[in-house]
Amino acid sequence: MVDTSANRPDAGGTTGTQSVDRALQVLLQIAESPPPGLTLAACSSILGYSKPTTLRILRTLEARQFLRFDEELGVYTLGVATVQLGSEYLHRLDLRRAALPAMRALVDETQETAHLGVLSGTDVVYIELVDSPHPVRVFSRVGAAVPAYATAIGKAILAWTPAEARTEHISHPLAARTPFTLRTDEALADDFIATRERGFAIDNQENREGIRGFAAPVFDFQGKVIAAVSIAGPSTRVMPEAAGELGARIVATAAEISASMGAPRSAA
Structure with a gap:
């Protein structure tokens, strides 16, 4: 596969990395938290973002199956994609x-x-x-x-x-x-x-x-x-x-x- 990153706009810059960092931050916090998981309010507090902004991050992670939302408890927990990544890492x-x-x-x-x-x-x-x-x-x-x-x-x-x-x-x-x-x-x-x-x-x-x-x-x-x-x-x-x-x-x-x-x- 040819690496075209040098041809991308703002190549070498850090545009957008803050959002990625915040998404990873909340993912790690949920992983380290005791059951059953973290609420939207708790995630918003951790990130320092408003609830609407935090919700967009959480829904993106949920759509990619890194998080799962428990409707009954109203909390976010780790999704199946984290298991798949972890298993692949351990396999290697x-x-x-x-x-x-x-x-x-x-x-x-x-x-x-x-x-x-x-x-x-x-x-x-x-x-x-x-x-x-x-x-x-x-x-x-x-x-x-x-x-x-x-x-x-x-x-x-x-x-x-x-x-x-x-x-x-x-x-x-x-x-x-x-x-x-x-x-x-x-x-x-x-x-x-x-x-x-x-x-x-x-x-x-x-x-x-x-x-x-x-x-x-x-x-x-x-x-x-x-x-x-x-x-x-x-x-x-x-x-x-x-x-x-x-x-x-x-x-x-x-x-x-x-x-x-x-x-x-x-x-x-």
Whole structure:
């Protein structure tokens, strides 16, 4: 499509943008207001316009299905077009692309390796990673799959997965990957409870001996856990006493990624 904007009258100017801004302003106010919606008088007050002028804006938004007028209650609420736009935006979100800036910042802060992983059957698959700058670091690769029950990422996802759905993501028997691997359902269940209470999961050398990591869940726009992000390094550097500090950082990173995926603030 050829862009003809340069040929339009007043190209580069701001003619009419105030009306567009006011329309968007009232749309956002209605979205943020509690049910059932906003009256014409309330919208007029927000915009600072007269009721006739405000009504023209509202009717335009209604005609385009961005707003819906409830005849019985006399209020304006969001229309179906907002749902369509939101769904299309969320459909186009790329989890890896959304997570990468936050993961890079996490590695800059901690100097350890960051992973982003998702569940695939009974395994966790790494879909993104940012390496530590240290010469001695965790060796891993995108596409690698490891048992979910033995990793911080897997346990972070499973802890926020409904209990009735967890069993299909936990392989049995629980093979000992290291001497520290949790090998009973009871031990895992207790670990999931502790994970939710603290907000992040701990891999205490359970997948690879000599490697310790922390992971927190990532949520989508429905508040459903879809992935987890972790920080991991040699147990000689990533010490148990650092759990509080590194745990808080990984939780903040996961929250940042979740927000970029449209997650509600109350998701965690």
